[in-house]
Amino acid sequence: MSSAKPLRRIVIVGDGMRAAMAAAYLAKACGRAGADIVVMSGGEAGKTGQVVVRPSALRFNAELGLNPAELCKKNIASPLFAAEMPSSNGPVTLPYAASGVASNGVEFHHYWLRASQAGFDSALHEYSLPLTLQNARSGIALESAAGFKIPFGLRIDRASYAQLLVNVASAAGVRASKGKLSAVQKLTESDWPMRLSTSDVEVDADFLVDVSEGSSAENAVGASRSGWSGRYLRIDSGVDLPGIEVFRLQRGLTRFASLIPGRGNAHSDSGEFNRIFHAEENRITDMACLLTADEAEARQRPALARKIDLFTACGRIPSEDYEVFQPCEWLAALMARGHFPERAERLAERMPETELRIWLESLRRQIADLRKQVEAA
Amino acid sequence: MSDESSDKHVERVIIIGGGTAGWMTAAGLASMLGSTGLAITLIESEAIGIVGVGEATLPHIKYFNDTIGVDEAEFIAATSATFKLGIEFVDWARKGDSYIHPFGEFGLANEGVPFHQYWSKMSGALDTGPLDDYSLPVVACRKGRFQRPSDDPRSVLSTYRYAYQFDAMQYAPFLRKHGEARGVTRIEGKVTGVDQESESGNIASVTLETGQRVEGDLFVDCTGFIGLLIEKTLKTGYESWSQYLPCDRAVAAPCESAGPLLPYTRATADCAGWRWRIPLQHRTGNGHVYSSGFIGDEDAERALVDNLDGKLLADPRILRFVTGKRRKLWNHNCIAIGLSGGFLEPLESTSIYLIQEGITKLLELFPDTDSFTVEMEEYNRRMDLEFERIRDFLILHYHATERDDSDFWNYLRTMKIPGSLADKLELFRNSGRIAAYDHGLFLVPSWIAVLLGQRIGPTNYDWRVDQLSEEHIRQHLSGLRNHMEQAASDMFDHANFLTQNGLARGVA
Numbered sequence A: 001m002s003s004a005k006p007l008r009r010i011v012i013v014g015d016g017m018r019a020a021m022a023a024a025y026l027a028k029a030c031g032r033a034g035a036d037i038v039v040m041s042g043g044e045a046g047k048t049g050q051v052v053v054r055p056s057a058l059r060f061n062a063e064l065g066l067n068p069a070e071l072c073k074k075n076i077a078s079p080l081f082a083a084e085m086p087s088s089n090g091p092v093t094l095p096y097a098a099s100g101v102a103s104n105g106v107e108f109h110h111y112w113l114r115a116s117q118a119g120f121d122s123a124l125h126e127y128s129l130p131l132t133l134q135n136a137r138s139g140i141a142l143e144s145a146a147g148f149k150i151p152f153g154l155r156i157d158r159a160s161y162a163q164l165l166v167n168v169a170s171a172a173g174v175r176a177s178k179g180k181l182s183a184v185q186k187l188t189e190s191d192w193p194m195r196l197s198t199s200d201v202e203v204d205a206d207f208l209v210d211v212s213e214g215s216s217a218e219n220a221v222g223a224s225r226s227g228w229s230g231r232y233l234r235i236d237s238g239v240d241l242p243g244i245e246v247f248r249l250q251r252g253l254t255r256f257a258s259l260i261p262g263r264g265n266a267h268s269d270s271g272e273f274n275r276i277f278h279a280e281e282n283r284i285t286d287m288a289c290l291l292t293a294d295e296a297e298a299r300q301r302p303a304l305a306r307k308i309d310l311f312t313a314c315g316r317i318p319s320e321d322y323e324v325f326q327p328c329e330w331l332a333a334l335m336a337r338g339h340f341p342e343r344a345e346r347l348a349e350r351m352p353e354t355e356l357r358i359w360l361e362s363l364r365r366q367i368a369d370l371r372k373q374v375e376a377a
Numbered sequence B: 001m002s003d004e005s006s007d008k009h010v011e012r013v014i015i016i017g018g019g020t021a022g023w024m025t026a027a028g029l030a031s032m033l034g035s036t037g038l039a040i041t042l043i044e045s046e047a048i049g050i051v052g053v054g055e056a057t058l059p060h061i062k063y064f065n066d067t068i069g070v071d072e073a074e075f076i077a078a079t080s081a082t083f084k085l086g087i088e089f090v091d092w093a094r095k096g097d098s099y100i101h102p103f104g105e106f107g108l109a110n111e112g113v114p115f116h117q118y119w120s121k122m123s124g125a126l127d128t129g130p131l132d133d134y135s136l137p138v139v140a141c142r143k144g145r146f147q148r149p150s151d152d153p154r155s156v157l158s159t160y161r162y163a164y165q166f167d168a169m170q171y172a173p174f175l176r177k178h179g180e181a182r183g184v185t186r187i188e189g190k191v192t193g194v195d196q197e198s199e200s201g202n203i204a205s206v207t208l209e210t211g212q213r214v215e216g217d218l219f220v221d222c223t224g225f226i227g228l229l230i231e232k233t234l235k236t237g238y239e240s241w242s243q244y245l246p247c248d249r250a251v252a253a254p255c256e257s258a259g260p261l262l263p264y265t266r267a268t269a270d271c272a273g274w275r276w277r278i279p280l281q282h283r284t285g286n287g288h289v290y291s292s293g294f295i296g297d298e299d300a301e302r303a304l305v306d307n308l309d310g311k312l313l314a315d316p317r318i319l320r321f322v323t324g325k326r327r328k329l330w331n332h333n334c335i336a337i338g339l340s341g342g343f344l345e346p347l348e349s350t351s352i353y354l355i356q357e358g359i360t361k362l363l364e365l366f367p368d369t370d371s372f373t374v375e376m377e378e379y380n381r382r383m384d385l386e387f388e389r390i391r392d393f394l395i396l397h398y399h400a401t402e403r404d405d406s407d408f409w410n411y412l413r414t415m416k417i418p419g420s421l422a423d424k425l426e427l428f429r430n431s432g433r434i435a436a437y438d439h440g441l442f443l444v445p446s447w448i449a450v451l452l453g454q455r456i457g458p459t460n461y462d463w464r465v466d467q468l469s470e471e472h473i474r475q476h477l478s479g480l481r482n483h484m485e486q487a488a489s490d491m492f493d494h495a496n497f498l499t500q501n502g503l504a505r506g507v508a
C-alpha cells in the first residue's frame, strides 16, 4: 500500500482573518509533509471590528498555539459565555452552557418548568452561571470558567487575531502572493492540474482553497456552491450570526485536513466533506430561521419543525447528526421566540415538590451570591 | 390516534410479555417512574414461555443495570454470567481468518491522524503484526484475561469497556424480583382478547383466558415474534430486510463447557450462515443461524452438533424469524419493545441493546396524556435510525467477503447493498477513512475492526502519516504493542477473576 501522493501546492484565495486562518491551519496540517502553501490575496482590507469565536473553536486555536488566557491578557480578546443573536423580537442571548444543573439524567429546565407550573415564580436566567459570568472581568471570568468547568468562547479583535495567525503561518513557511485572482486554468499537458493567474503572476497548484469574502474564485472555477468540488474547496462566511463565520472556517478547515486528498483527487473524500458541511449548514440555517423567520417559514424545515413541536409538547429538544448549537442555545432561542413547553418531562416528577422548591431556592441563592462577588471584584 | 378534547392522563402502563424485553421494560419503568404514581402491570404466560436465547450482550447493558440499581455481583451470580470483551469472527472473509471486534479502541491517534492509518502504512512490514495486537481488549481476549477497566483516562486500561454473556433464561426472572420489589404488579395468564376504543383505535384493555379484563392507558407489546398487540391487533406492518440479511432460522443447543473460560463470544461463518459459541460459567451456549433458502433444518442442526466443544446438554431447538422491523415501533398507544418490534439477527448481539434503547427513549418521551403524536413520531424516527444503522453494520460482515464456496456467500458477496453502506465502503477503500455519525450504536473503532477484519484494505493511507519518519512510526508501534502485551499479561485469568471476586455461580 502507498500513501496518496501528497499535494505539492495548495493555493488559498482570500484576505484578512479568513485567509490567515486557512493558511495557519493548512500549513500546520500539511506543511510538514512538504506541501507548499501560498496565499493569494487581493489586498482588500476585509472586515474589521470584533469577531466571535464559539467554544468549539478554542481547540483549533490551541492547535495553532494560541492560548485564550494570553489573548485576554494582551487585551486582544475577552471571554464570552453567551452570544447575542439578532431576532425578529430583538436581540436574544444564547448561553454556551445550560442553566442550573442536570439531576438524575434530567436537564435542569424540566425541573424549573415543573416548579413554574406549580407556582414557583423564577426566571430561568436566575440559575444561569454563564449569564452571571458574562459581565465579569476577564481574569475572574476565566478563573471561574476553569473552576466551574463551563465552556466559554471569545470575543476577539479581528485584525489582531488575523495578525497572530499570519505570524503562525509565516513561521510555518507560508508564502504570500499579492494580486486578485483573475483566472483558473485547467491544465492537461502539464505535471500540474491547474494554473491560477493574477494580473502579475501565475501559480501552478494541486488544490485551491477559496475563503474570500466575496467569491473570488467561484466565477473563475465555475462552481456555484460552498463546499468541495474536484480540486476546489470554498468556505463562505455562511449565515450572519455571531460565531458562525469562524465556526464554519474552523470546522471546514479541520475536516478538510482530516480528509485531505492525495494528488489523485478522491471523489469519496469530497462527498464525505460535503455531507457533513451541508448538514451543519442546515443546522445553522435552522437556527437563523427560528430567530428571524415566521412560523410558516420555520415549518418548511423538517428538523426545525421537529424541534419546535417536540419542545412545545414535552420540553425536549431533539438532536440531529452534526448539530452546531447546543441544547441550551436552542432552549434559549425557542423560548425567546415564544415557544413554551406544555409540560415538563415525566422523569422530572420524581423529585418531590417540596424538595424541588428547596433545591431551586438554594441554587438561585448560590447564583445570586456569585453574581454579587463577580460584580464586587 | 389521540383525541385532544378528552386528554387522559397516562397513569397505567400494561406490559404484555415476561421475557427479557418485558421484564427489562417493567424494571426500567418502575425504577425511573414508579415514584411518580405510575402503575405498572406485567402480564405473562408461563404456558407460552419465553424465547430464552439472547445470551451475548453489549457494554450498554451495564449502564442499564447500574441505572436501575442492579448489583453487579448479584446479577452475575444469578445469571451465571461471564465477562465479554468482544466478538471473534472466524472464517468470515476467507476460511481460516480470525479477527476480534473489541469493545474498545485500537492504538493511539497521533498528530490528529487515526492510529489505523499508521498501521496501514506499516502493515506490510514483518515486525508490524496484525491490528489486533494494538487493542488491549483483543490482546486480553486472546490470552483469556480480564480486568475491569480503569476510570483514569491516562491509563491504557481505560481504552475498553465490557459486557456480559449470561443465561438468558435467568435474566428475566432476576429482573422480575427487581421490578416486583419496586411495585410492578405481575399477572399470570394468557391474553386472548384485545379491546380497542372505537373512535381512536387505541387499545383500551386486554382480556385474559380467565376472563379477567385489564385496562390501561399505555400498552407495551413485549410478546416476542408474535407481536400480539402491535401486529395482530393494530396491523402495523413489517419491513422485511431479508434481501440483505437472509438468515431466517436458528437452531440452538447448550453443551458442557470445555477448555478455558473465554471472555468473548465466537461467531464462525458456515456455508449458509454462522455458528455462535457463548461461554457461560456453567455451560456453553451454541447456535447456528442460517438461511433456509440455502440449507435444510437437518443439515443445519448437524453442522451445529458436529462442532460443539462438549457434550450436548439439551435437544437442539429451532427458532424462525424474519429480519427487519415493524413499520412503526410506536403505533396508537402501543409501543413494541423486543422481538415484537423487530429482529436483526444476533450477529453483533444488538437485540438487548435495542430493547434498552426502546426503554430509554420511551422514558425520555414518556407521554403525559393520550395526546402524544409528537412524542410518538420522535420515538419512531430515532428508533428507525438505530435499526437502520445497525442493519448496515451487519450487512457489512456478510457482503465484504471473498468467500465463494457456497451459493449463500455468492449471493451475499454480489448483492446490491444500501447506498448508505456503499458510500461508507467507497470512502474506506479509497483512503481508510470512516464516515462517522453522531447517533447510532457502532462507532469508528467498530467499523475499523470489521472493515479491516473483512479484508477491506484501503488502497491508500492518509498521506499525513508520511510526516513522521518510518523509524519513528516503527518505534511508536512497537512501544504500543509491548504496552498492550504487558497490560494484558498483568490482567487476571478470566475464570480466576470470577472466583476471586466472589462472582462465581452460587458464591454471591
Ligand SMILES: Cc1cc2nc3c(=O)[nH]c(=O)nc-3n(C[C@H](O)[C@H](O)[C@H](O)COP(=O)(O)OP(=O)(O)OC[C@H]3O[C@@H](n4cnc5c(N)ncnc54)[C@H](O)[C@@H]3O)c2cc1C
Residues within 6 Å of the ligand: B016, B017, B018, B019, B020, B021, B022, B043, B044, B045, B046, B048, B049, B050, B051, B052, B053, B054, B055, B056, B057, B168, B189, B190, B191, B192, B222, B223, B224, B225, B226, B228, B250, B252, B287, B319, B321, B337, B338, B339, B340, B346, B349, B350, B351, B352, B353, B355
Ligand atoms: C436465535 C436467536 C439468538 C439471539 N441471540 C441474542 C444475543 O446473543 N444477544 C441479544 O442481545 N439478543 C439475542 N437475541 C434476541 C433476544 O433473544 C431477545 O431480544 C430477547 O430474548 C427478548 O425477547 P422478548 O422478550 O422480546 O420475547 P420472548 O422471550 O419471546 O418473550 C415473549 C413473552 O411474551 C409472552 N406472551 C406471548 N404471547 C402472550 C399472550 N398471548 N399472553 C400473555 N403473554 C404472552 C410470553 O409468555 C413471553 O413471556 C437472539 C434471538 C434469537 C432468535
